[in-house]
Amino acid sequence: MSERPRLRADLVLVQQTYRGEQSFIVKDPSTRKYFRFRPVEIAVMQSLDGRRTVAEAAAALVDQGLKVSAAVVESFAEKLKTMGLAERTVRESSVLLMERLRAQRRARLRTGPFKGDILRLRWSVGDPDRFMNRTLPYLRFFFSRGFLVVSVALFATYLVILGLKWPQFVDAMSDVYLLRASLRDYAFLWAATTVIIAVHELAHGYTCKHFGGEVHEIGVMMFYFDLAFFCNVNDA
Structure with missing residues (x-):
C-alpha cells in the first residue's frame, strides 16, 4: 500500500439527503459505477490527498473531531484501492487493466451476443x-x-x-x-x-x-x- 495514498481526482461526488439522513454518492467515470458512503467515510477519503502519510491523515481527522486511528485509515485506503477509487502505481494499474480485459473476454464468451437469459x-x-x-x-x-x-x-x-x-x-x-x-x-x-x-x-x-x-x-x-x-x- 502506498505510504501517501491519494483519492482519484476524476471521481464525481454528489451529496444526498434521504429521510433526514445524509449520504454521498461517488461516481467512477471510468467504470460508470456508483458507490454510497457516509459523511465520516467521505471525510476520511478527502484526507487522502497524496501529500500526507496515513498517520498524518489520521492526525488531521482527529483534529477535526473524528476519532480514527492510523490503522483504520490505512485499512479504508486499501479498501478504496480495491474498489478502484484510489490512485494506483503504474504496475498496479497495468495488472488491473489486464484482469479487467480477461474478465470482459470471459463475460463475452459466456453470454454471447446478448445479455441476460432466454426470457x-x-x-x-x-x-x-x-x-x-x-x-x-x-x-x-x-x-x-x-x-x-x-x-x-x-x-x-x-x-x-x-x-x-x-x-x-x-x-x-x-x-x-x-x-x-x-x-x-x-x-x-x-x-x-x-x-x-x-x-x-x-x-x-x-x-x-x-x-x-x-x-x-x-x-x-x-x-x-x-x-x-x-x-x-x-x-x-
Missing part, C-alpha cells in the same frame, strides 16, 4: 450521450412551464373524449382482448405501442441529460418474448 434478452445499441448533447438544446421546451400547461390541457381533453366515447372504447378493447379485431388493427396497435415505448425511454434519457446526468447506454430487450426498449439512466 430476458438485452442488446445494447450504442452510447447515445454525444447525440443527446447535440439534440438536447432543441428539446428544452419539453421542460418548460408552458409545456407542462399544454400537457395537462391535453390530458384533460383526452379524459373528456374518453368519457364521451366510453361505450365505443369498451367495445374496441373487448374486440382486442377477445381476439375479434382484424390483423391490421393488431399490427397498428403493436406499432403504436412500440413507438410510444421508444419515445418514453428516450424521454428518460433526455430528462437525465437536462438535469446534468450522462446517458451511455440505450438498447432493445425481448422481455418474455415481447419487444421492449431501455435507456440506462443510472447517472440520475
Whole structure:
C-alpha cells in the first residue's frame, strides 16, 4: 500500500439527503459505477490527498473531531484501492487493466451476443450521450412551464373524449382482448405501442441529460418474448 495514498481526482461526488439522513454518492467515470458512503467515510477519503502519510491523515481527522486511528485509515485506503477509487502505481494499474480485459473476454464468451437469459434478452445499441448533447438544446421546451400547461390541457381533453366515447372504447378493447379485431388493427396497435415505448425511454434519457446526468447506454430487450426498449439512466 502506498505510504501517501491519494483519492482519484476524476471521481464525481454528489451529496444526498434521504429521510433526514445524509449520504454521498461517488461516481467512477471510468467504470460508470456508483458507490454510497457516509459523511465520516467521505471525510476520511478527502484526507487522502497524496501529500500526507496515513498517520498524518489520521492526525488531521482527529483534529477535526473524528476519532480514527492510523490503522483504520490505512485499512479504508486499501479498501478504496480495491474498489478502484484510489490512485494506483503504474504496475498496479497495468495488472488491473489486464484482469479487467480477461474478465470482459470471459463475460463475452459466456453470454454471447446478448445479455441476460432466454426470457430476458438485452442488446445494447450504442452510447447515445454525444447525440443527446447535440439534440438536447432543441428539446428544452419539453421542460418548460408552458409545456407542462399544454400537457395537462391535453390530458384533460383526452379524459373528456374518453368519457364521451366510453361505450365505443369498451367495445374496441373487448374486440382486442377477445381476439375479434382484424390483423391490421393488431399490427397498428403493436406499432403504436412500440413507438410510444421508444419515445418514453428516450424521454428518460433526455430528462437525465437536462438535469446534468450522462446517458451511455440505450438498447432493445425481448422481455418474455415481447419487444421492449431501455435507456440506462443510472447517472440520475
